[in-house]
Amino acid sequence: MADKGTGTADAVRPETPPGDGGAALVELRGAGKSYGNVRALHDVSLAVRPGRVTCVLGDNGAGKSTLIKIISGLHQHSEGELLVDGTAVRFSTPREALARGIATVYQDLATVPLMPVWRNFFLGSEMTRGPWPVRRLDIARMKRTADDELRNMGIVLDDLDRPIGTLSGGQRQSVAIARAVHFGARVLILDEPTAALGVKQSGVVLKYMAAARDRGLGVIFITHNPHHAYMVGDHFSVLRLGTLELSADRGEIGLEELTDHMAGGVELAALKHELAQVRGVDVQRLPEAEDLGSSAPASPEEAS
Ligand SMILES: Nc1ncnc2c1ncn2[C@@H]1O[C@H](COP(=O)(O)OP(=O)(O)OP(=O)(O)O)[C@@H](O)[C@H]1O
Ligand SMILES: [Mg+2]
DSSP states (O other), rough: OOOOOOOBBBTOOOOOOOOSSOOOOOEEEEEEEEEEEEEEEEEEEEEEEETTEEEEEEEETTHHHHHHHHTSSSSOSEEEEEEEEEEEHHHHHSHHHHHHHEEEESSSOOOOOSSSHHHHTTTTSSSSEEEETTTOOOOOHHHHHHHHHHHHHOOOOOOSSSBBSSSOOOHHHHHHHHHHHTTTOOEEEESHHHHHOHHHHHHHHHHHHHHHHHOEEEEEEEEEEHHHHHHHEEEEEETTTTTTEEEEEEOOOHHHHHHHHTHHHHHHHHHHHHHHHHHTTOOGSOOOHHHHHTTEEEEEEGOO
């Protein structure tokens, strides 16, 4: 699991990753989790380094959400270790994880659709001015700060007074990323941020994910889509039925191989062979593993 920064350039990925993986911010060592009799995760090791995007891929039920719930403090691991800055920890609540700089952006973003963008940016952490008991919301400062932070990430919204519900899904994800950066996140976890989005909107989210990475955050990107993962990823961990099926740095694996791991290339080939025995099915016209992989976007409900 040694991390060597090998840079293959493309649109959202610079030649040299800014952080070439200093010490791990967060690490799982042989971690596992059982829910009663269900063993959802077993013997998983993973390191999240500053300035790097660690992608966690896997099919439905593979254990992706379980893995991030352990890191974000929603669940506790029942085997192995969770380390933050090299020290073993056990979070009881998401607030404890947040206090250590671990922020999670869930797909069903915790925003209030009818409130303006700037208000959502500061939800729960509003800026105030004036002494008690005449303390008031410092609206001007909140608007200015939100605008600055969004611009710093390259996000330009014409009007921060717009209800956040009127933004596109990609823009809302971007605001959530900028918000986490502003409030001091060191590790940013994104659970299927592109699952419900079209091609262009997905590109927008990948771009801001890269911007967070460039600011030195360790990013964990959960996805079904190997193409999205490969556009920004520095390391790829593929889960299957709760265990780590593949753990590879970018320099060790190509997109095609990654897609094969995701699509279950071997199983598809066997299925094709079986279908060939059935008259009436033209196996020449069945999709290849890669084609299936690229049609990945899952429905939002699946991406819990
Ligand atoms: N709270 C729970 N109680 C019991 N079993 C659970 C619980 N949460 C998850 N599981 C089981 O653990 C396994 C892994 O689930 P998990 O949600 O981590 O998968 P996932 O990779 O996130 O899937 P998806 O892509 O569908 O979101 C599944 O078999 C699931 O049924
Ligand atoms: Mg999930």
